Amino acid sequence: MGLFYKHINSRLQHRCPIGALINDSGDVITSDEAKANIFNEYFATTGVDNGKIPACHPTVLKRTVLETVIFTEAKVISAIKRLKANLSCGPDNLPPILFKRLKYSIARPLSLLFSQLLSVGAVPEDWKKAIIMPVFKKAPAGDVKNYRPISLTCVACKVMEK
Secondary structure, three states: OHHHHHHHHHHHOOOOOOOOEEOOOOOEEOOHHHHHHHHHHHHHHHOOOOOOOOOOOOOOOOOOOOOOOOOOHHHHHHHHHOOOOOOOOOOOOOOHHHHHHOHHHHHHHHHHHHHHHHHHOOOOHHHHOOEEEEEEOOOOOOOHHHEEEEEEOOHHHHHHHO
């Protein structure tokens, strides 16, 4: 049992801490809260919508109606098999490796859950949340502009979407 908890704890720990950052005025930032605020400010400016609606030509669009989606155990197992086992947890703190190892046990409950959620047209609030993590792109590491944001979302939601 100790090996199981050791494995789970290793999956839940952060992989590499971000070192000191340098803000626009040249100050060295070392506190986690200040670093988070700097990343938040920068990432908020990088993904801003320009407000322009892209041109869509009517000949390209096809109008189809989605009657229903059927979630079978086989489809859920297939979606779980396609998950990358080494990815990080989302806001629910459930790693993909957990789903992969328990796929045959949880496929039926997940298929029932997904069907019920679709029938009422709702998803849990946690599935609408994401943890935004900075990923280092290039040197120097102290510059916030050398990081890109990634979104860590709930694994169960990813499985349902697939």
